[in-house]
Amino acid sequence: MSEFLDKLIESKRHSIELIEQQIEEYSQPCDRSMAQSRTAHREYLKKNLKRTKEELESLLIKQSGT
Secondary structure, rough: OHHHHHHHHHHHHHHHHHHHHHHHHHHHOOHHHHHHHHHHHHHHHHHHHHHHHHHHHHHHHHHHOO
């Protein structure tokens, strides 16, 4: 079970890194025609990042409890 949690934690950390990179990309200046959709996607990524960090914290708590 511990090995499974370790892999899950590692994958969540990797996901967080990828999401942060995408947020940075979508924060760059762009054409006005694309600005609204990029902003919406960036906000979606921020929510996804928050949820993923909460899941990671939960897994870390679960791991330290076992």
